[in-house]
Amino acid sequence: MRSDATRNREAILRATEELLATHGAEHISLDRVAAAAGVGKGTLFRRFGSRTGLFQELLAERAAALALAIESPGSPLGPGAPPRERLLAFLDELAELAQRNLALFAAHERACADDKYRDPTYLRWHAHVTALIAEAGRARSAMSGGEGGLDAEFAAHALLGSFDADLARHVMADGGVARLKSSVRGLAEALFG
Amino acid sequence: MRSDATRNREAILRATEELLATHGAEHISLDRVAAAAGVGKGTLFRRFGSRTGLFQELLAERAAALALAIESPGSPLGPGAPPRERLLAFLDELAELAQRNLALFAAHERACADDKYRDPTYLRWHAHVTALIAEAGRARSAMSGGEGGLDAEFAAHALLGSFDADLARHVMADGGVARLKSSVRGLAEALFG
DNA sequence: CACAGATGCGGACTAACGGTCCGCTTCGAT
DNA sequence: ATCGAAGCGGACCGTTAGTCCGCATCTGTG
Numbered sequence: 001m002r003s004d005a006t007r008n009r010e011a012i013l014r015a016t017e018e019l020l021a022t023h024g025a026e027h028i029s030l031d032r033v034a035a036a037a038g039v040g041k042g043t044l045f046r047r048f049g050s051r052t053g054l055f056q057e058l059l060a061e062r063a064a065a066l067a068l069a070i071e072s073p074g075s076p077l078g079p080g081a082p083p084r085e086r087l088l089a090f091l092d093e094l095a096e097l098a099q100r101n102l103a104l105f106a107a108h109e110r111a112c113a114d115d116k117y118r119d120p121t122y123l124r125w126h127a128h129v130t131a132l133i134a135e136a137g138r139a140r141s142a143m144s145g146g147e148g149g150l151d152a153e154f155a156a157h158a159l160l161g162s163f164d165a166d167l168a169r170h171v172m173a174d175g176g177v178a179r180l181k182s183s184v185r186g187l188a189e190a191l192f193g
Numbered sequence: 194m195r196s197d198a199t200r201n202r203e204a205i206l207r208a209t210e211e212l213l214a215t216h217g218a219e220h221i222s223l224d225r226v227a228a229a230a231g232v233g234k235g236t237l238f239r240r241f242g243s244r245t246g247l248f249q250e251l252l253a254e255r256a257a258a259l260a261l262a263i264e265s266p267g268s269p270l271g272p273g274a275p276p277r278e279r280l281l282a283f284l285d286e287l288a289e290l291a292q293r294n295l296a297l298f299a300a301h302e303r304a305c306a307d308d309k310y311r312d313p314t315y316l317r318w319h320a321h322v323t324a325l326i327a328e329a330g331r332a333r334s335a336m337s338g339g340e341g342g343l344d345a346e347f348a349a350h351a352l353l354g355s356f357d358a359d360l361a362r363h364v365m366a367d368g369g370v371a372r373l374k375s376s377v378r379g380l381a382e383a384l385f386g
Numbered sequence: 387c388a389c390a391g392a393t394g395c396g397g398a399c400t401a402a403c404g405g406t407c408c409g410c411t412t413c414g415a416t
Numbered sequence: 417a418t419c420g421a422a423g424c425g426g427a428c429c430g431t432t433a434g435t436c437c438g439c440a441t442c443t444g445t446g
Contacts, residue, residue: 195443234435238433
């Protein structure tokens with residue numbers, strides 16, 4: 001990629017963040033973004049393909065640290081930790097991420113409304129949560145005749161649904177991140193019996 | 194309301210259904226709906242206020258029978274039934290409704306993307322589910338020291354999230370309504386411990 | 387039945403958006 | 417310094433939700 005292209009790409013991402021921070025998730029048209037970035041609209045589309053692509057890439061950027069933490073051993077998030085604690089720690093981090101990026105979450109949701117299940121970041125999260133639920137479920141039903149009636153994939157979707165921007169905003173409006181974290185935790189713990 | 198107004202209202206609702214059935218949830222512009230109903234666009238907007246209003250009213254119509262069942266004693270859905278069974282029966286019915294109205298659910302979701310928590314139908318469902326979860330929770334923690342850590346309002350949102358059109362379609366694509374029902378049931382039962 | 391005014395109608399119009407296109411500019415390898 | 421490839425910008429297009437207002441249609445009243 002040419003150096004000016006890289007610069008512009010960065011400018012667009014930063015301008016998008018700026019607009020999300022100042023105007024919330026709405027009325028962020030791509031014309032505005034391009035103008036704020038000091039760039040033509042064509043440039044924006046060449047870099048990101050579509051509105052969807054723009055928000056997906058921005059979310060991926062913001063979620064990069066978490067993606068890394070998930071894979072590096074040593075933290076309660078990483079491999080090696082017991083699945084239950086690992087899941088709870090992951091959900092806590094996700095809550096933090098949601099809080100810090102509420103507007104982005106909302107914009108991303110809207111932009112990905114179609115095929116939301118094809119967003120790479122969501123897919124990673126979903127695969128992770130599914131695996132942890134399944135693992136914890138196996139462990140539990142091995143030591144006792146626990147119910148095998150839980151659809152891990154499905155439960156993962158439901159759990160991740162907790163971070164729907166509107167829901168998260170609603171919950172945090174009355175209790176902040178702490179409330180979000182504890183509500184999600186309550187839900188997750190219920191899934192373990 | 195004048196008689197021609199009533200007729201047109203009906204024509205618009207039926208045309209919307211027709212288009213949803215034949216074209217899925219997408220590319221249903223209000224121009225198309227008006228044309229299919231043999232009515233001017235102004236008429237459509239006078240009756241329903243906005244795209245959102247149109248789909249809200251259509252959903253309300255489709256959900257009317259369920260709303261009635263919830264309130265009439267005698268069925269497992271109605272008052273008097275034990276909360277746990279009442280909730281499971283309600284979720285089963287919702288699954289049926291979702292299956293029969295997938296396209297409408299999808300269109301409704303899209304149209305109500307903003308303030309989805311202000312849709313009257315959703316609010317009724319949410320209040321109902323919240324009450325049942327809370328009731329069941331009280332019963333359980335009264336007879337044993339069950340965890341009080343479950344946020345009923347939040348859990349209700351999560352549970353209702355199961356009927357997100359995309360999720361429901363995804364699940365039903367691989368197992369039909371039966372799979373949707375059993376996955377939701379698994380989730381709900383997990384919430385009861 | 388005739389009338390009048392309230393109610394409703396239709397569809398041209400607007401503004402805003404996502405996305406495309408193409409002639410021109412800039413970059414950077416040689 | 418040169419030249420082809422890569423990138424740029426913004427005018428342009430098609431589509432959409434929503435508005436507006438002159439005209440038609442209903443319906444309660446005498």
